[in-house]
Amino acid sequence: MQAALYGDDGFFTRDRPADHFRTSVLASPLFAGALARFVERVDGALGQPAVFDLVDVGAGRGELLTALLVQLPAGLAERVRATAVEVAPRPAGLDPAVRWRPDLPAQVTGLLVATEWLDNVPLDVVETDEHGHLRKVLVDRSTGAETLGALADPADLFWTSRWWPGSGRIEVGASRDRAWADAVASVRRGVALCVDYGHVKAERPAFGTLTGFRAGRQVRPVPDGSCDVTAHVAMDSAAAATGVPHRMIRQRAALRSLGVDGARPPLGLARTDPAGYLRRLSRAGAAAELTDPAGLGGHWWLWHDVDLGERGTMLE
DSSP states (O other): OOOHHHHTTTHHHHHGGTTTTOOOHHHHHHHHHHHHHHHHHHHHHOOOSSSEEEEEOOOTTHHHHHHHHHSSSSSHTEEEEEEEEEESOTTTTOOOTTEEESSOOSSEEEEEEEEEGGSSOOOOOEOOTTOOOOOEEEEOOOOOOEEEEEEEEEEHHHHHHHHOOSSEEEEEEEHHHHHHHHHHEEEEEEEEEEEEEEOOOGGGGGTTTOEEEEETTTOOOHHHHOOOOOOEEHHHHHHHHTOOOOOOOHHHHHHHHHHOOOOOTTTHHHHHHHHHHHHHHHHHHHHHHHHOOOTGGGGGEEEESSSGGGGOOOOO
16 A cells, blocks of 8 residues: 555656545635634634744645635735645645645644545555454455455554454554654644544444545555555544544534535525625535535544643634
8 A cells, every 4th residue: 555655656656636536625715715714723822923834744736735825814824834745746836935845844833734644644454354363454456356364463453452343344543643643743832633534433334444546436446556545544543642632523513613604695696696696606515515414524623732722723
């Protein structure tokens, strides 16, 4: 999975993710607008520092940072130091104000955000064999055919016993836990925010979630670099791994608290201002997609306030 996604000829190294799947960032500028309001809240909680770090982990081709820099108020935008963390080469034409690097900055004062990043952090999958033992699932890189390999490592067994007990097919989230803990540890003051699709202990999927995406279609997750290979995130495990207090709510609730509402405009507006009605109707449709509980609205927002005292940013 590591080679298929991030190797020299890996999916994220070679391809433009927007050509293959739809994310909240790509679905509508309303998402960036809501996140811009969240940035303003973090900035206020920090006392408006001279330099506000805005770090996007798993930045794709810089789409989110590009949108945010346009939507932030001028006084804040002038203080922002925008950094994209991404293994792919810097895309041509990206705003020169956006720094591009393959690893996390050492210190962040501001907001670190990761939208649909953890689901692409490589992980092992284990499955119960006929004797009741958990074994690693091996996948043929050319055909996608699966076989059971060696017994699960002790570290994997430790993680499953705490976070995904029982038998069946289990996606071991320890690698995601370490990745998110490292990201949160880079924040000296401010907020670390993860937005992703996932599950919690009481709702683990019995048959796992590992899948692939190519050209807008769900496909078999063959780890040959030709498609995205992704699995839902054990959000509660990732949250606990940081050792930092956290809050977690669904995207539907988060976006509504930030002013994104999918309500249709009043029909009377169509008679008095037809163009305005169509604009608001289009906006309502985009908002409905972002807040649909069966789709993007079902994503989790997990955030950690770091050294903000009583001025923490809360979404209610």
